[in-house]
Amino acid sequence: MTVNDDSFTTWNHREEIAESMIPIIGKLHRERDVTVLLHSRSLVNKSVVSILKTHRFARQIAGEELSVTETMPFLQALTTLDLGPSQIDIGMLAATYKSDDRGLSIEQFTAEAVAGATGANKIERREGRDVVLYGFGRIGRLVARLLIEKAGSGNGLRLRAIVVRGGGAQDIVKRASLLRRDSIHGQFQGTITVDEENSTILANGNEIKVIYANDPSELDYTAYGIKNAILIDNTGKWRDREGLSQHLRPGIDKVVLTAPGKGDVPNIVHGVNHDTIKPDEQILSCASCTTNAIVPPLKAMDDEYGVLRGHVETVHSFTNDQNLLDNYHKSERRGRSAPLNMVITETGAASAVAKALPDLKARITGSSIRVPVPDVSIAILNLQLAREASREEVLDYLRDVSLTSPLRRQIDFISAPDAVSSDFIGSRHASIVDAGATKVEGDNAILYLWYDNEFGYSCQVIRVVQHVSGVEYPTYPAPAV
Structure with missing residues (x-):
């Protein structure tokens, strides 16, 4: 042989x-x-x-x-x-x-x-929790895929309804088709059928009601048999407590926003501060994809080395907020063609760090450039540490964090020397440390953090929803603290 x-x-x-x-x-x-x-x-x-x-x-x-x-x-x-x-x-x-x-x-x-x-x-199997999606865009459809995927045991989270504005003829058929096939994330894993007469999508046995409404005040979810539900608002239309409170209609118990919250709305990064959510809190935010990408590694570095100050530069894929071709936009540069330009824009991720990591005393600044790729971004985190370290020490530490720490679901680690952005499409982690690009000299560390700003962020949203719903089950062996 x-x-x-x-x-x-x-x-x-x-x-x-x-x-x-x-x-x-x-x-x-x-x-x-x-x-x-x-x-x-x-x-x-x-x-x-x-x-x-x-x-x-x-x-x-x-x-x-x-x-x-x-x-x-x-x-x-x-x-x-x-x-x-x-x-x-x-x-x-x-x-x-x-x-x-x-x-x-x-x-x-x-x-x-x-x-x-x-x-x-052992804990008892908990009764499933109803979930409603308000809006059905990029994040909404990926969250729907994840909810359907996690419904296999018959317990846990149950996607009961999707709320959208009416879009004309064959609206539900077109929305189901967008759920079925995605140019970036590929085919839906399973079967989808549409019942236009009853305005229902059946996905892997999950019956999902499509509700048409122009405003939250029009809705009584109990009329659809929905009770004690968690509503996920992925429109970004309302971001403060007053606006999001409109969703607290009959049948809805809590509201989770998939965008940075304003005012006193808690900004939650799962793995970092999700345990600070008060049991009676009805409105919370999952912050932004970039905040979720930088806060876990920032916490890890501060815990081990101390962080005195830092700057994050995000090289971000373009989004639906930008224009396909040059056209009017309320922002200064976002009106220019997204697939043809690198576009300097603002990011609130640096200021959002303070909400998720209130104990971090370091000043973090940030800026962003939108680039012509449809998904996966990279955050370059430049940190001044409280003590000197070697590159090998930092990489060994972050590798261990990705394997055994409480942040192991948030931080991934890759050492492949030829890795590029498309390799991280579909990553379920909030960010991935690129070992080959990491630079450490004395008290200065520069981390290159890839993140699927669509799918990885959607996974973080689901983790927050699981936590507040009470269906986030413990992990064994318990991660090292």
Whole structure:
């Protein structure tokens, strides 16, 4: 047998193991509301090749590839336990087991590591929470995809309705088509059918009512059987408490804005300050995509090194707020053609840092340039640290943060030397540290942070909604603090 034959045999063996993982992962998700993760990446509804690629990705972070032969025993051990709703990271289980010297079996170690989700400790499956989308643009449709994806267990969040202004003939058909196919994010994973007569979209078994209204005051959501719902406003039309309060109609309990909030509206970056949300808070904001990209790594750097001052320059993909060709716009430069120009514009991300990180004493300034790409942006975070550090030290620290810290769902890490913006389309993290571009000299550190300003941000929105709805289940093994 040749070397190539040996490699192919190994690949086939791993394919076979990954294939056998799929029904186990699916059964845990449907029957017990357990989401199986691998280094913070969900394996639910993933293909054989996707599972193998996710394992291989661990090599970029941890320095060596993680094999399905290593994680499969931990997955099998989970099936023997009396598990309750939770998220369980088999990548972390495998990694921590390697460093454990007590001589425990995999079964014993796994039972101990997830003890908080088993037996008398397990939490009960919670009743699903209704969700309404107000607006159905770029963020609205991606949030819809995520809500539908996460409805597989039958619990958790349930997308019940979408509110839009009427758009004329075949309005619902055209909106469903935009949900079905996306030029950037590809095909919807599943099936979509339209019932025009009843103004309903059926997506993977989820019945979603399309409600036409020009103003929030026209609506009584209880008429559609919606109760105690969380409304996600992705229009950006109202950004202060007075305007957003218009959504607190019959059937709506809380309002979440997918844009920076004004006045006393809390700006929430999941992973950083979501635990400050008061139980009785009815109106909150998820800040901006750029704020979500820079605040987690900024917090990580301040926690370890201290930050005295900083500047963020964002190189941002163009958005629907700009013009396709030169035309009138209320802003100074945004009226110029988005696909033909680099456009200097303002960003409120730097000032928004103070709302999400009130304990940060450093002054952060910011500016932005819109560039001719349709998705994925990069934030260049230039920091003066309170102490000197080496490049290797900072990279090792950020790599560890992306793997084991409470910010591991927000911060990703990549060391690929040829990475470009399109590689990060579909990233579920708030930002991705580019190791190759990172610069550190003395007390100065410059971080290059990629982020999918559409999809990564939408994932952060969903995390906030899960938290305020009470369906954000604990993760095991617990991340290092």
